[in-house]
Amino acid sequence: MKKTLVIGASTNPNRYSYLAIQRLVSAQQPVVAIGLKKGVVEGVEFETEKLPFEDIDTVTLYIGAKHQPDYYHYIVSLQPKRVIFNPGTENPEFYTILKENNIEVEVACTLVLLSTNQY
Numbered sequence: 001m002k003k004t005l006v007i008g009a010s011t012n013p014n015r016y017s018y019l020a021i022q023r024l025v026s027a028q029q030p031v032v033a034i035g036l037k038k039g040v041v042e043g044v045e046f047e048t049e050k051l052p053f054e055d056i057d058t059v060t061l062y063i064g065a066k067h068q069p070d071y072y073h074y075i076v077s078l079q080p081k082r083v084i085f086n087p088g089t090e091n092p093e094f095y096t097i098l099k100e101n102n103i104e105v106e107v108a109c110t111l112v113l114l115s116t117n118q119y
Contacts, residue, residue, distance in 0.1 A: 024112075083106070084113070
């Protein structure tokens with residue numbers, strides 16, 4: 001099991017973060033999430049605050065590079081094994097920070113990783 005934190009969660013079924021939560025739940029992966037607004041997707045309640053989640057294996061990003069600096073310290077403090085940069089979230093500056101903190105950087109699509117059993 002890979003406990004995953006989805007950052008950029010949305011209750012809009014047309015958003016990739018919504019689909020990611022849905023597919024992580026159906027793959028029986030534990031999920032926590034943070035969004036711009038509070039919400040619930042597939043029973044996963046999410047807040048707007050950077051909560052001190054424990055045992056996070058993977059952080060999957062659905063926020064653009066310009067919004068990521070607000071999350072640098074927070075994500076590093078969670079000490080996940082990896083951070084997935086979904087399409088549109090690429091950020092070389094953050095890759096460097098993560099690698100310096102021994103956190104794996106994966107530039108990939110969470111939905112593709114799940115559908116091809118590479119998650």
